[in-house]
Amino acid sequence: MQVTNKTGIRMASNIGIETEASATTMMLDNPYKIVRQLASTNAVVLFSMSGCCMCTVAKRLLFGLGVGPTIIELDHHGAGPDIQAVLFQLVADGRQPVPAVFVGGKFLGGIETLMACHINGTLVPLLKEAGALWL
Numbered sequence: 695m696q697v698t699n700k701t702g703i704r705m706a707s708n709i710g711i712e713t714e715a716s717a718t719t720m721m722l723d724n725p726y727k728i729v730r731q732l733a734s735t736n737a738v739v740l741f742s743m744s745g746c747c748m749c750t751v752a753k754r755l756l757f758g759l760g761v762g763p764t765i766i767e768l769d770h771h772g773a774g775p776d777i778q779a780v781l782f783q784l785v786a787d788g789r790q791p792v793p794a795v796f797v798g799g800k801f802l803g804g805i806e807t808l809m810a811c812h813i814n815g816t817l818v819p820l821l822k823e824a825g826a827l828w829l
Contacts, residue, residue, distance in 0.1 A: 725776035733796040737764035737826035741781055741794040744770060748805040752793040752797065761826045786804060798824030 732739045738756065740763045742749035756763050768774035781791035784801050795802040797820050802808060811817035821827045 723779045725773050727771060729777060729780050731803075732764065733801070734799045735765040736796075737761075737824045738821065739766065739796040740764070741766045741768055741777065741792055743768055743792050746792055748790075749793040752805055752808055754797060755808065756792065759821065759827065760826065761819065761821055763795075763826075797821060797826070 697790065729741075739762050740749070740752055740756065742753065742765055744767045753763070768778050771777065772812055781794045784794065785791050785804065789802070789804060791825070793805055794806070795804070795808050802811070802820070806816070811820065818827065
């Protein structure tokens, strides 16, 4: 389910919630599964922190291209710190784990990779392949 906050940006809410209680418990207990589930069921997922300026840059770039990403504000999510730890392991080079962008179920990277793909012209084809853009 997606909700809109005061700024008009859509954010995911109740991530990992399924109809069966056992599946709900399993998803909420394992942040790796939360990340994997989100990445595999959404064309574009952006893990963010609400006060992060680079996260805002990533959101504006994606929205400017016409993409409606699923945004997870980690500082407003119950499993936020645990999800952030999973993202930190994905980054693996000591860089800040947010913003973290997944496109088509695969980890694209942070703001540097997102901007590099945009500048070199590979971002739009990736977004089209993932089903995030139709034109």
